[in-house]
Amino acid sequence: MNQIYNFSAGPAVLPKEVLQQARDEMLDWQGSGMSVMEMSHRGKEFMSIAEKTENDFRELIGIPENYKVLFLQGGASSQFSMVPMNLLRGKTKANYINTGQWSTKAIEEANRYCTINVAASSAKTNFTCIPTQDKWHLDPEAAYIHYTSNETIGGVEFHWIPEIDSHNDIPLVADMSSDILSRPLDITRFGLIYAGAQKNLGPAGLTLVVVREDLLGQPLTGTPTLYDYQIHAQNDSMYNTPPTYAMYITGLVFAWLKNKGGLMMMEKINITKANLLYDLLDHNDFYHCPVAKSDRSRMNVPFTLRNPALNEEFLKQADNNGLIQLKGHRSVGGMRASIYNAMPVEGVTKLVAFMNEFASQHA
Template sequence: MRHNFGAGPCILPQEVFKQASRAILDFKDGLSILEISHRTPEFESVVEEAGRLVKELLNVPEGYSVLFLQGGASLQFAMVPMNLLGDGETASYLDSGVWAKKAIKEVPFFGKVNVVASSKDDNYSFIPKDFIIPEDSAYFHFTSNNTIYGTEMFEFPETKVPIVCDMSSDILSRVIDVSKYDLIYAGAQKNIGPAGVAVVIIKDEILGRIDRKIPSMLDYKLHIEAGSLYNTPPVFSIYVAMLNLRWLKSKGGVAEIEKENIAKAHALYTEIDRNPLFKGTCAVEDRSRMNVCFVMTNSELEKPFLKYVEENGIEGLKGHRSVGGFRASMYNALPITSVHTLIELMQEFEEKTNN
């Protein structure tokens, strides 16, 4: 058995793969999901159900729209300021990792950017705290989970400024209060579905306040009016996302999966802290449940350990080059049995090293 700890595109439930594979052969009356027109009632119902499930699972209040867009979360780095930041206005950003930094880079094309705090000088090993968000900010943007560095933001700032969040790596992994956000976006390839689509949850009333002319494909309002069907969407990615959202609902929803995610993270961090061969790379209070980053106390043992776990069924454990070491991504579909297998291999390697 293989155990997939890859950071993304990541593990999805086996039952979702089976359902999706059947639809490739026959989605409707002998037609594949890969060849069905996105204008058919059958596919329109897929988009509608996927959006309805996002709202149900996250308890999205009235007055919000759910969009399925192309370009991944990276396109949202530009779409957000293009739609929300007027000429001469300033948006505030928290710099907590590579993806936050890339989002910041896009803002000056449309307005001014104010970086309220950064942990860059410490290799993004913690989430900055006690920063001040100017009240005249057009909006405040932050990344809730930093995949590369293994940090996660568990306490969000209280502010009257509109809040925008890149939630790509931890959306649907824990209960959140959507009413506190004005815009949430997430690449699908972590907890939502396969790569190729991004989900945007947007408070309708924040749109239409700037005078800028926006290209049609980058205008949230046009996508809302078209029901995510302004142009040909990534049909298969949305379909698989719908299946995965059904799976999450069948598991008891976000509240139940959060319990599993807490248990998985607790088990692995406990072993990292116990085992003298390993150590974590980020501040304990900011440790991500989704992406556990760690190194070996003796770096010369890292290649032998990686070889050992790969020979025993572990996939995707190698850390990002910015951090080194290892990264165990534990998204919703990863069973806790895979975590226990990794822990057992860590203990076996400890015993082999000491003998």
């Protein structure tokens, strides 16, 4: 089979080594006689998988003991409700930064539970940049500050963590679904982070939440049991059956990241990949990237062709060259190359070579 490079935004490419190990262990996990999919989540076999998965995750980021790691279901979209349900803690307002479609969805959902102060927004620029913090208007009476660190659809990314010293009693919350583990992270700057697994961690079905312990325990009246972070923390994410196989695969990804040299090494690789693609987009006027250079995502690279009539031909030829899932999101059109941790440098190199050749053919 010809080498295929999958640029899907999610569910996304997984490391080949991880898939090979999962294949080898599919019918019999380490002599247990069972597939991981068949194991009781409370059995010693799966409990050992869960323990190693959490320990590796904690080691990769450097998560202190006063933070709980939760393995949940429902996708990142479930957190749009769970965050206000758990973090309002008697307050009635929350700060949100709007930088794209996922921020917008988070705002719409949180608005069901409290008054939203949109402290900054890049809507007027069609979400092609991130508002600098000097333009934010934070409400000091708000319960928390929420932002999306990487907008998968628009391709804008925070390359900095907001400074909230003047509001240090307000927890910082981040949706990190599409750039988590792509670089080192100082988790102590946050009250809570969350991420759906299917972009940069593992398969769909798992949602990771990291929450500071002091933020647990005061959910809104009427919060469903499964939407209470403290319930999950008290039960080590085993109050109900967690997404066991997704946890197993994600654990293999964590081990793969450690073997690759950890997050500092991964950041270097991700910078290399992103620079290869953005250099082409900046020096070949056949293509255009709409995102402000300072805010360009290393994970999701949107671009358009000078002649949109060539879009279908571009995608067809790309597919024929083993470069798949490059069509842009239906809401914005154009193209999008998602180059998460598991995308090798070789895949981006091949994409750049193809794009140069296609441009020369249709100049």
